[in-house]
Amino acid sequence: MSRRTATINRNTNETKIQIAISLDGGSLESLDDKNTEHAAQVSATQSINVNSGIGFLDHMLHALAKHSGWSLALKCDGDLHIDDHHTAEDCALALGSAFKEALGPIVGVQRFGHGYAPLDEALSRAVVDLSNRPCATIDLGLKREMIGQLSCEMIPHVFESFAQNAGITMHVDVLKGSNDHHRAESAFKALAIALKAATTRTGKNEVPSTKGVL
Template sequence: MPARIASIARDTRETQIQVQINLDGTGTSDFATGVPFLDHMLDQVSRHGLIDLMVKAHGDLHIDAHHTVEDVGITLGQALDQALGDKRGVRRYGHSYVPLDEALSRVVVDLSGRPGLEYNVEYPRALIGGFDVDLLREFFQGLVNHAKITVHIDNLRGRNAHHVAETIFKAFGRALRMAVEPDPRAEGTMPSTKGSL
């Protein structure tokens, strides 16, 4: 299987984003988005997905974090799409349940070629520190739209908003790791009866 790496830059009047990804990494990460909670969540994806990930962002944080968080999701989705190539030989599907104390979340991933997000999360409060929890949906919506993948995210229980968010990102990393993993029984074949994803 060829190297599954990508480097994407996105430059708008609102944000300047750089993302580098290696799907066959060890979980090495380097983040500087200007949004510390987002950096913390991206670190969960990298470490639990064993994906090497670098994300640098400069955004209009004097307004709020919305554009930065959404555009990081978009750019990460573009990088993921590029790194996956034609998806031959991958498992395609991945799932994970992750607990953190009282919180439990489930994430299911399909490298379908079709963007779709089912996001069933109700946070116990609107802010984690100063971070608006509504932006987490925006992050995942941008990611699935541009990675062209289907992701189902369900928080099954949780009383602490930080724990809820962290279980989601850890579970996403682990589900993504499973989905992108090479399948030794399907080497070189397309995981679809249609012949393409």
């Protein structure tokens, strides 16, 4: 089976983003050389290097990639002198586009997936459908204004923006937890587990829909 990969360049007056993704892990030589601020974290099966300019967003996208089984290189040069909004939103939009392009037609995959992830006292649930109909309902219940340099109000916006361009239905709920860092991180990990399940190949060359098309 060939790996499902994509490379994306997204440039606006607000952000300039490069992404390389493989939904099936492996090396990503195309971007590894360009992401020199942080060293890529390379394991036997994955290469992950996220440099959005926002540390906590990097941490969340790294967790998403790790537990989805992706290899991911993301570099963003954004207008952080204004605030974190454009950078966080555009990274999520570009990542959604890259995911959709790498996945290709919704054929021969599970389509539905769900995941639960605890992080200490926090527990999150994510349910996804590779529906080709963007829809996100996100309930994180975060109380802080910021986590690191990322506004808490941007965290649901990141999920929504990813779902928009990925073309997926996504329900993410933090079920419990008192620490906002734990709540947010468990939500990204739950989404990763759900996406990994939904994109798992069935070995059949079938569209998983009664309509015959997605």
